[in-house]
Amino acid sequence: MVLTAQWAEAWIRECSRVLTENRTALMELDRAIGDADHGENMQRGFAAVVGKLDGGSQENPAAVFKLTAMTLMSTVGGAAGPLYGTAFLRGATALGDAAELDPAAVVAFLTAARDGVVARGKAEPGDKTMVDAWTPAVEAAETAQSAGATSPEVLNAAANAAQAGATATEPLIARKGRASYLGERSAGHRDPGAQSSALILQAAADTAGQQL
Amino acid sequence: MVLTAQWAEAWIRECSRVLTENRTALMELDRAIGDADHGENMQRGFAAVVGKLDGGSQENPAAVFKLTAMTLMSTVGGAAGPLYGTAFLRGATALGDAAELDPAAVVAFLTAARDGVVARGKAEPGDKTMVDAWTPAVEAAETAQSAGATSPEVLNAAANAAQAGATATEPLIARKGRASYLGERSAGHRDPGAQSSALILQAAADTAGQQL
Amino acid sequence: MKKLINDPQSVVTESVEGFGAAHADLVEVHPDPLFITRKDAPVQGKVGLVSGGGSGHEPLHAGFVGRGMLDAAVPGAVFTSPTPDQIIPATLAVDGGAGVLHIVKNYTGDVLNFETAAEMAQAEGVEVRSVLINDDVAVEDSLYTAGRRGVGGTVLVERIAGAAAERGDSLDAVAAIAQRVNDNVRSMGVALSACTVPHAGVPSFELTEQEIEIGIGIHGEPGRHRIAMENADGITDRLLEPILGDLKASNGDRVLLFVNGMGGTPASELYIVYRRARQVLAEQGVSVERSLVGNYITALEMQGASISVLKLDDEMVELWDTPVWTPALRWGV
Amino acid sequence: MKKLINDPQSVVTESVEGFGAAHADLVEVHPDPLFITRKDAPVQGKVGLVSGGGSGHEPLHAGFVGRGMLDAAVPGAVFTSPTPDQIIPATLAVDGGAGVLHIVKNYTGDVLNFETAAEMAQAEGVEVRSVLINDDVAVEDSLYTAGRRGVGGTVLVERIAGAAAERGDSLDAVAAIAQRVNDNVRSMGVALSACTVPHAGVPSFELTEQEIEIGIGIHGEPGRHRIAMENADGITDRLLEPILGDLKASNGDRVLLFVNGMGGTPASELYIVYRRARQVLAEQGVSVERSLVGNYITALEMQGASISVLKLDDEMVELWDTPVWTPALRWGV
Numbered sequence A, B: 001m002v003l004t005a006q007w008a009e010a011w012i013r014e015c016s017r018v019l020t021e022n023r024t025a026l027m028e029l030d031r032a033i034g035d036a037d038h039g040e041n042m043q044r045g046f047a048a049v050v051g052k053l054d055g056g057s058q059e060n061p062a063a064v065f066k067l068t069a070m071t072l073m074s075t076v077g078g079a080a081g082p083l084y085g086t087a088f089l090r091g092a093t094a095l096g097d098a099a100e101l102d103p104a105a106v107v108a109f110l111t112a113a114r115d116g117v118v119a120r121g122k123a124e125p126g127d128k129t130m131v132d133a134w135t136p137a138v139e140a141a142e143t144a145q146s147a148g149a150t151s152p153e154v155l156n157a158a159a160n161a162a163q164a165g166a167t168a169t170e171p172l173i174a175r176k177g178r179a180s181y182l183g184e185r186s187a188g189h190r191d192p193g194a195q196s197s198a199l200i201l202q203a204a205a206d207t208a209g210q211q212l
Numbered sequence C, D: 001m002k003k004l005i006n007d008p009q010s011v012v013t014e015s016v017e018g019f020g021a022a023h024a025d026l027v028e029v030h031p032d033p034l035f036i037t038r039k040d041a042p043v044q045g046k047v048g049l050v051s052g053g054g055s056g057h058e059p060l061h062a063g064f065v066g067r068g069m070l071d072a073a074v075p076g077a078v079f080t081s082p083t084p085d086q087i088i089p090a091t092l093a094v095d096g097g098a099g100v101l102h103i104v105k106n107y108t109g110d111v112l113n114f115e116t117a118a119e120m121a122q123a124e125g126v127e128v129r130s131v132l133i134n135d136d137v138a139v140e141d142s143l144y145t146a147g148r149r150g151v152g153g154t155v156l157v158e159r160i161a162g163a164a165a166e167r168g169d170s171l172d173a174v175a176a177i178a179q180r181v182n183d184n185v186r187s188m189g190v191a192l193s194a195c196t197v198p199h200a201g202v203p204s205f206e207l208t209e210q211e212i213e214i215g216i217g218i219h220g221e222p223g224r225h226r227i228a229m230e231n232a233d234g235i236t237d238r239l240l241e242p243i244l245g246d247l248k249a250s251n252g253d254r255v256l257l258f259v260n261g262m263g264g265t266p267a268s269e270l271y272i273v274y275r276r277a278r279q280v281l282a283e284q285g286v287s288v289e290r291s292l293v294g295n296y297i298t299a300l301e302m303q304g305a306s307i308s309v310l311k312l313d314d315e316m317v318e319l320w321d322t323p324v325w326t327p328a329l330r331w332g333v
């Protein structure tokens, strides 16, 4: 698929589907080391974005992501709401009014999104947060792009790295977010936000990889 | 045993022992159709009476029963406290200052006690209360006495009848006390107060039957 | 059973001791025999109000001792009525010369113990009247039963009669208004889970995840019937129906709506029940003039709620609004 | 999970609707986006106080909206911080020209959402300050963590800062006293049982009959460690030790002692904890000048309690005692 506004919409709709499917799993992750609401929050937020998207089509990818950002910010709440909101907002800004995202634009989007999360949440890699999904995703995307990959290929590399990063949060001791209150007892559980980030990036790759 | 003040004390001490032993069983009966405190209340009350008896010996049976009445009244609480208090008080009054209870005195004691319970609680036979233990006990005692039984034998007849009466409360629908709130759901459970009455009268018979 | 207690035998005394220390400006705890009075008792010339009953229903009754409500509270063991040797000195302690009103919830134990105490206090020269609270429509009332139980309405009687006493009404007048409130209030409760009496150590009854007990009492006594779990609106409707049926509340009536928590139910849920109750009352043209929502008469940690509806008249509203200053209910001062 | 609710999705809106109806004399509910203000907001010339956070901690925060406390409360979904689109209009609605103070419990979500809202409200011309509440000594504080959580101290900050705003203090002064209260209060909690988030439907954690969770948060987040059940005095000692250690309370200090219920614990048990806490403080020569005992910041129906100790100075006492009139805290008026 060419990464147009149409793709951007398809991605976000796919996010809503996937997060609904994974609602309980994300709640369970959050129940273990947090407050058991991450799945609910993400489902609610992306369902709201889909509602907004149903209202009319957007002119370019950045417009879709801005709408996504604003809606997540006002419907997710918790830590994840402002973090994902900032990620999509900064990502959108990095795209300007491009109608189609080439591999460099995809990398720019992911980098800006990750930087947004870090700027808001002040977490470092290894703190057992969604940053541990986004950072390897950005790195993998850069590597793929330098190696001449297509946009869908870049997203695919990012998604795989994000999932690996999410899985790798399991042994970590949390230092940010609610899980940090647990101290050493947070080890042995996957970070819910890292997992939802991996799901979101996988949705991007999946929709980008589809034939149209 | 001759039914002197010494016997009266022995009876009350035996009540304390038996009610402690049956504390949980009485609580369970009360849990089913009441508020799960009857065993606790009775144990607390008779333990307090024993404490009072330890303070010095009483001159006649009536004095023991008056002390018992006042102490039960001020330590048992609930429905059982005033009812047993009245029973022992009226029973004591019926004895005058007799030093020893002959069969007629035993019947007079039991009759006055039962009448006291009825006067206070206004329950009729068949209402599923302690009256259903006391009334057959009084009747059996009268019959035994007319037939020329000894005091211990009269008490024994009363105790047996009381236990039969307590058992017979099982199918009844309660019309007085806390169990009455259950309506038909009170059927199928033995009344806790009838059971404690049977235990108390059995303790009387047991101590009276002992050789001294 | 996990409870923040030290010993089932000392629950009442330790709790009352803490209560007395926390509210030392308002109340005085008399430890043996145990009862609690207003700090400034007896108030000369004022009718004294005494209530009491088994413990485990906190803040009832001790939490309502203070200005504009009770003069004394007499706590028994958990769910066990207090004894005359507590009630008598409490009665004597709050007699300011104008007599004392006993507010007694209609349970055999409470009735018998207060009856005895009243007789004996009278013998000591105190004029005593009693009013029996029996507002629980879950229980069938008949000459041949123990009659209806006293539940949520007790709180409303204590407040309104307390206000009447505070303004200087005579013993007869205070007893009359207490009786009028009782005659005009109906209540019914529901349990979602049982409570555990500390000295019993096991729950007073068992409910599965799918069951609730409709018409529950405040002692963990079983209720009217057990039904499958329903949503809050459905449960509220089930509680209100017998209340309004028995109260014969109709178009144009003004009421006080009291949604009470049983101890283990969060305030948020009580407000969901309150919301529905208001809707139902509005549909029937009944106007809610005053409200009370919270844990006021509880059954230890039981999950559940009760609804009380009091048909108001002008005097009741006026008395309700006068200042009250107790540990658990306070306004206007 | 048995709860008096209709639908996990509508718990907050229906509960707030009922709350608004029950307290219509005091508060106004703005349904979309959802926030609650004082009936008379904005109060001209007065600093506005806004707090908020996830729902499920009732009466916090909406129960503290009114005279002498908060001007607005912003409830999120259960245990989920509210969003800027709620916080911004709440902030604008209570600005009486003297600026607005955000009282924010230190959770990442609350911090981020209030931060965004504050920026945007500033952009609309309202002066906004924020104070972060972080009184929970169960959590290690360090630059490299999310820091300590805001728990019981929040109630005390809202009351005392609310009193300062009511007497006409400037935004800087109100923010300063709020900060001072936060700096002088420490808290710690215990859970005997878990709570169940309505939309999750299963308990947030599991405790056996023999275990309790020490250092529990107010969101069913696990605590500092899990230990075997103990008696109330032992648990109280365990909660107080880190509080007093961190607060460095010493002989001659005057404190406010706040024993808070988590929602499912009866008042009687809170008073048993209060009793022991007073004993311990007395042994250390610390005098309890003010007290608060009850369910003020809860975690749904969780069984448990928290203790907060606030080191008082004269101004705090004076402000504490001024009239307050909110649905959940009222005196002097």
Ligand SMILES: Nc1ncnc2c1ncn2[C@@H]1O[C@H](COP(=O)(O)OP(=O)(O)O)[C@@H](O)[C@H]1O
Pocket: A030, A034, A035, A037, A038, A041, A077, A078, A079, A080, A081, A083, A117, A120, A121, A122, A123, A128, A129, A130, A131, A176, A177, A178, A191, A192, A193, A194, D079, D080, D081, D108, D109, D110
């Ligand atoms: N400071 C932070 N930086 C980055 N991500 C964070 C930070 N704090 C929390 N998160 C992420 O947010 C997730 C939790 O989101 P959610 O459960 O929706 O919010 P809350 O913790 O407020 O309930 C965590 O799993 C983590 O990935």
Ligand SMILES: Nc1ncnc2c1ncn2[C@@H]1O[C@H](COP(=O)(O)OP(=O)(O)O)[C@@H](O)[C@H]1O
Pocket: B030, B034, B035, B037, B038, B041, B077, B078, B079, B080, B081, B083, B117, B120, B121, B122, B123, B128, B129, B130, B131, B176, B177, B178, B191, B192, B193, B194, C079, C080, C081, C108, C109, C110
């Ligand atoms: N009106 C009554 N007349 C006679 N006995 C009664 C009456 N009411 C209750 N009882 C007896 O009291 C017993 C309950 O005693 P107890 O559990 O100690 O008091 P409570 O019901 O106040 O908890 C009942 O089992 C019954 O035998």
Ligand SMILES: [Mg+2]
Pocket: A030, A034, A035, A036, A037, A038, A078, A178
């Ligand atoms: Mg969460």
Ligand SMILES: [Mg+2]
Pocket: B030, B034, B035, B036, B037, B038, B078, B178
């Ligand atoms: Mg009983």
Ligand SMILES: [Mg+2]
Pocket: B035, B037, B078, B079, C054, C079, C080, C081, C109
């Ligand atoms: Mg009882």
Ligand SMILES: [Mg+2]
Pocket: A035, A037, A078, A079, D054, D079, D080, D081, D109
């Ligand atoms: Mg949350």
